[in-house]
Amino acid sequence: MKNPQATLNHIETRSLRERVLDVLRDAIISGDFKPGQMLVETELANMLGVSRAPLREALQILSTEGLVEIVPYHGTTVRRLTKADIEELYSLRSVLETFAVRRVLEQGIAQHVAELRRCYEEMLAAAEAGDLKQVNHLDRDFHDTLIELSGHSLLLTSWNVVSMRVRQVMALLNRRNSNLKQIAYNHLPIIEAMEASDVETAVLLIQKHVAASGELIAEGWEDNQGQSDT
Amino acid sequence: MKNPQATLNHIETRSLRERVLDVLRDAIISGDFKPGQMLVETELANMLGVSRAPLREALQILSTEGLVEIVPYHGTTVRRLTKADIEELYSLRSVLETFAVRRVLEQGIAQHVAELRRCYEEMLAAAEAGDLKQVNHLDRDFHDTLIELSGHSLLLTSWNVVSMRVRQVMALLNRRNSNLKQIAYNHLPIIEAMEASDVETAVLLIQKHVAASGELIAEGWEDNQGQSDT
DNA sequence: ATCCGTGCAACTGTCGACAATCGACAGACG
């Protein structure tokens, strides 16, 4: 291809199933679909302008990802999030991230940690600009990057499931924009420990980091938080 | 209901999708479907006597479970298992089981560990009877029980994905029936450490246990092991 | 002989229609 025109973006060639999947997942993760909400197939299909076949395939996938609950002949609902779920979510998250830290440091490629620092710098900048949304995004990015750097594809897929639901929790909570800079600062010690290849300190710090936000959220969680009334 | 008759067991009411899913999953896990093998929808549908709709839904699920690979317009194949996959599988498995051990011991309910010992006793009995299949089954049972005892449902679902693929690896390898009793004995120290509530020893032992079998398998693994030639 | 289009066959992707299932409600019966 000889650059026939500046750039013309790819036309959507992904299957309907995948596009439907993305739309629904986003709606759940972003909190547009509330926990407990009924997802009626014919309704959704009409809304999205597709037939029920690809829609159902997408729902099956969401089910295995734990985002929706399918009860045979009774319909699909957005999965409810109990306090116990939150506890499980953050405890497993801690385990996975700990594993990732160890793995990244075992490889000992300094360039990797540099990428984390770049995340941090951007997060700090966004925090100073008071951009809550961007801070949240970069926060996610930081943790996603950490997992990716481990170069462990199976870990990554497990992580994705956990990560999505964490995002859902955050969205339902609309994190009161507490001290943004503090959020950014919290990541610094972790990076520094990793730069120093101090595995045990890094592990301890990330566990504390995850546990702290987990407890903070679980503390004020009502089991019917952000729940649909229908 | 006044016990009209002793008991009559429920008739199969599960959806076709679920039943198809189980059949396909078993075929893959047991090695009947070889890695790389093409899974043609129309063929499978005819074999199973169902239409393609529920079949496809089952395939989508298998895809998210990592057992098959769906390439748009090109078909579905049983996922290949490379040496790197095995390494990832066993390393994550180690992490998950370690987490489970900690969690079980934190709860400190002695009755739980007793259940593990029961598994062990049965395994030993089967080993002495020279029943390879039963030993393998109880080996699985031991590790599944460990996870279940943690009472962590999210961990359990993550585990299931890992566990299934471990079973697939074992099936493709048709474990040479080495010293069966040795397999059973290997579990004893873990149980004893747990009974003594010696968390760190138990963790160390289970990590060694998993790492040992992982290395043993990865060592002799050809990347095209048990692969379909089609 | 090689290269390039063209049609074909084998799939997968999508759709609309029909069947099966369940909960709720109303009505019959004791």
Next chain:
DNA sequence: CGTCTGTCGATTGTCGACAGTTGCACGGAT
């Protein structure tokens, strides 16, 4: 009045048919 039973509406489960895409074999031009 309570219990059981039949019916109904809504929703999911399943199917067969059709549309779209891909790779490949075939044939013609160079």
